[in-house]
Amino acid sequence: MPKIARLNGSIDQIDLEFVEREATPRFLMKLSIQLHLAGLSLSNTVSILEIFGVERARSTVHNWVHKADLQPEDGQSPDHVAVDETVIRLNDEQYWLYAAVDPKANKLLHTKLEPTRTSVISRAFFAELREKHDVDDAVFLIDGAPQLKDACSRHGLDFRYERHGNRNSVERVFREVKRRTSSFSNCFSNANADTADDWLRSFSFAWNQLI
Numbered sequence: 001m002p003k004i005a006r007l008n009g010s011i012d013q014i015d016l017e018f019v020e021r022e023a024t025p026r027f028l029m030k031l032s033i034q035l036h037l038a039g040l041s042l043s044n045t046v047s048i049l050e051i052f053g054v055e056r057a058r059s060t061v062h063n064w065v066h067k068a069d070l071q072p073e074d075g076q077s078p079d080h081v082a083v084d085e086t087v088i089r090l091n092d093e094q095y096w097l098y099a100a101v102d103p104k105a106n107k108l109l110h111t112k113l114e115p116t117r118t119s120v121i122s123r124a125f126f127a128e129l130r131e132k133h134d135v136d137d138a139v140f141l142i143d144g145a146p147q148l149k150d151a152c153s154r155h156g157l158d159f160r161y162e163r164h165g166n167r168n169s170v171e172r173v174f175r176e177v178k179r180r181t182s183s184f185s186n187c188f189s190n191a192n193a194d195t196a197d198d199w200l201r202s203f204s205f206a207w208n209q210l211i
Contacts, residue, residue, distance in 0.1 A: 018067040037206030070205035078102035103169040108204035122151035
C-alpha cells in the first residue's frame with residue numbers, strides 16, 4: 001500500500017500545463033510519464049497505452065516526459081549530503097554527471113550534466129545546490145576528488161572523506177542511471193546534452209517518489 005500511495009502521489013504532482021490540444025486522456029499521459037521514469041522503456045510504455053485503446057509513438061511519450069519539466073522538490077534541509085560525479089556516455093561523447101544525495105532519506109537533491117569536470121564547474125554545482133536547498137550546516141561526504149574538496153572549501157562547507165558508508169546512496173543512484181542509459185538506448189542516443197540533463201532531473205523526481 002505505501003508504494004501505491006507514493007505512485008499515486010507522484011502522478012498527482014505531474015503538471016500538464018504544457019498540453020494545448022491532446023486527444024490522450026490526461027491520466028494516461030501522467031501514467032505514461034511515471035511508468036517510463038520508473039523504469040519502463042518507451043516501447044513498453046507505448047504497449048501499456050495500447051491496452052487502453054490509445055496508440056501513440058515512442059517519440060510522443062518522450063516529448064511528454066520532457067515537457068512536463070519534472071525535478072526534485074526544493075527546500076530540503078539534510079544533515080548530510082553525499083556528492084559525487086561519474087562518467088555518462090551521450091552518443092559517442094563523454095559527459096560528467098554531478099549528483100547530490102540526502103543519504104538519510106536516499107533522495108536526490110540536485111543533478112547536473114557537464115561536458116567535463118573542473119574546479120569551476122564543481123563550485124557552480126555547489127552554488128546551485130545551496131540555492132535550492134538549506135545545506136549550509138550539512139556535512140558533505142566526498143571521495144577525495146580535489147575539485148569537490150575545492151568547491152566545499154570555497155563555499156565554506158563542512159566536509160569529510162568517505163568512500164563507503166553513507167556515500168553508498170549516491171552510488172546506488174549512479175548504478176540505476178547507468179542501467180537505464182545502457183538498457184534503453186532511446187534515452188541518450190541521438191539526444192543533445194540539454195535533453196539528457198532534462199531527463200536526469202525528471203529521473204530524480206521519479207526516484208524520490210518511488211524509493
